[in-house]
Amino acid sequence: MALKIKFVCKMAEELVLMHDAGLLNDEELLLFDYANRKRNPHGMLPYRTYDRFVLEDMNESQCLVEFRFKKEDIYNLAVALRLPEVFRCTNGVVADSVEALCICLKRLLYPCRYADLIPRFGRPIPQLCMISNRVIDYVVDTHGQLLGSLDQPFLSRDNLQTFADAIHQKGAALDVCWGFIDGTVRPISRPKENQRAVYNGHKRVHAIKFQSIVTPSGMIANLYGPVEGRRHDSGMLAMSGLLDELETYSFSPTGQPLCIYGDPAYPHRVHLQCPFARRAVLLPEEQAFNQSMSQVRASVEWVFGDIVNYFKFTDFKKNLKIGLSAVGKLYIACALLRNAMTCLYGNSTSTYFGLQPPNLYQYFNRQ
Numbered sequence: 001m002a003l004k005i006k007f008v009c010k011m012a013e014e015l016v017l018m019h020d021a022g023l024l025n026d027e028e029l030l031l032f033d034y035a036n037r038k039r040n041p042h043g044m045l046p047y048r049t050y051d052r053f054v055l056e057d058m059n060e061s062q063c064l065v066e067f068r069f070k071k072e073d074i075y076n077l078a079v080a081l082r083l084p085e086v087f088r089c090t091n092g093v094v095a096d097s098v099e100a101l102c103i104c105l106k107r108l109l110y111p112c113r114y115a116d117l118i119p120r121f122g123r124p125i126p127q128l129c130m131i132s133n134r135v136i137d138y139v140v141d142t143h144g145q146l147l148g149s150l151d152q153p154f155l156s157r158d159n160l161q162t163f164a165d166a167i168h169q170k171g172a173a174l175d176v177c178w179g180f181i182d183g184t185v186r187p188i189s190r191p192k193e194n195q196r197a198v199y200n201g202h203k204r205v206h207a208i209k210f211q212s213i214v215t216p217s218g219m220i221a222n223l224y225g226p227v228e229g230r231r232h233d234s235g236m237l238a239m240s241g242l243l244d245e246l247e248t249y250s251f252s253p254t255g256q257p258l259c260i261y262g263d264p265a266y267p268h269r270v271h272l273q274c275p276f277a278r279r280a281v282l283l284p285e286e287q288a289f290n291q292s293m294s295q296v297r298a299s300v301e302w303v304f305g306d307i308v309n310y311f312k313f314t315d316f317k318k319n320l321k322i323g324l325s326a327v328g329k330l331y332i333a334c335a336l337l338r339n340a341m342t343c344l345y346g347n348s349t350s351t352y353f354g355l356q357p358p359n360l361y362q363y364f365n366r367q
Contacts, residue, residue, distance in 0.1 A: 047123055051122055052123075053122060055074065055075075055102065066102075067109065068109060069341070069344070074102065076361075077344075078098055080360045080365070081101075082365075083097035084138075087100045087131060087135065087138075090130070091126075093130060104135035104333075107132045109310075109311065109313070110313065111313050111319060112313075114128045136330060140336070143336055146363070146366070149222075150222060153358075154362070157252055160250065160258050161253055163216050166353045166355055170295075170296050170352075171295060173292045176256065176259055177273065178260065179215045180213065180260060180299065182211075182304070183210065183212075183233040183236060183265075184212060185205070185208075185229060186207055186331060187203070187207045188207055188208055188321070188327055191322055197228045197229075197230060198322070203229075207229035208226035208227065208228070208229055208327060209225055209228070210224065210225030210227075211233070212304070214349065216352075217358070218349035219357055224236065225332075226327070226328030233263075234267060237267075243272065247271060250271045257271060260272055261273050262274050263275070275289070275290040276289060276290055302348050302349050303338070303347070303349055307334050340360060343357050343363050
């Protein structure tokens with residue numbers, strides 16, 4: 001989509017230059033412009049008839065419905081993300097930080113076309129596309145390291161011990177488990193090339209995969225990916241280098257090793273625990289252990305569901321085409337925005353364990 005928009009904009013620019021140079025007269029310019037609009041009917045949408053976007057003109061309910069954030073919190077989010085005052089695209093299009101953030105949020109909220117955003121923002125499709133992509137690029141490039149390392153203030157040893165205590169109080173057999181690990185399969189449109197590499201035989205879809213650690217405070221502590229859909233969870237674990245990080249940071253204030261918990265696909269290590277393997281007969285103690293951990297482990301699925309439910313564009317596989325758009329980067333941006341929502345409003349996981357997420361500004365500024 002982005003390549004097509006760039007081509008149309010470049011062609012329109014060349015036609016204007018040819019007209020200015022006297023190579024085309026007025027009638028020829030209009031004829032070429034008409035032919036271009038027939039091939040690109042969205043270019044005929046009357047965006048100039050709509051007013052430009054002003055957030056102050058919207059009420060609280062409209063902001064929550066269209067952007068998932070309260071009006072005041074949109075300003076707070078722009079500050080916490082350290083968005084530049086102005087986003088300037090490669091073709092010179094300019095948008096202030098609040099408008100650009102709102103364009104991106106509304107685009108990710110639901111599987112909509114850029115044409116559907118015109119009445120709200122009063123901008124043509126090429127501008128909406130470029131501005132949205134610029135915000136996603138900035139958020140991932142600036143804050144992506146928050147999901148790439150366990151060396152974070154909100155994952156301090158004191159907090160890890162608090163997480164382990166909260167999980168144990170919910171009936172978990174382990175008293176040293178501070179989080180849960182799982183892989184998620186995100187379906188995409190079937191690519192024209194390398195279909196076998198992204199085909200997931202278990203889910204029977206073409207997909208990309210991510211590996212995530214979720215804390216009982218409802219935060220995505222670590223996100224690795226995207227990788228090809230055919231990869232096994234254990235292979236993704238080896239690729240991520242997560243075990244080395246756990247051996248460095250996963251300890252209590254007294255130096256006791258702490259662990260995360262995953263499904264049977266993961267290997268058993270000091271810092272990574274998993275259920276007792278299925279066999280003909282499990283001892284009663286083993287069955288009780290598996291059941292107690294399974295009940296609390298379900299919380300990781302709630303957070304995966306939150307990302308998809310609040311940013312449904314990530315679940316519309318027909319428009320997720322690798323090679324034409326940054327599908328993996330889009331999901332990472334949604335994970336960061338979901339963390340921002342958790343910091344502001346909490347979620348079902350943090351409520352279930354009775355823990356308070358970190359402050360929005362402290363999280364994004366690593367304080």
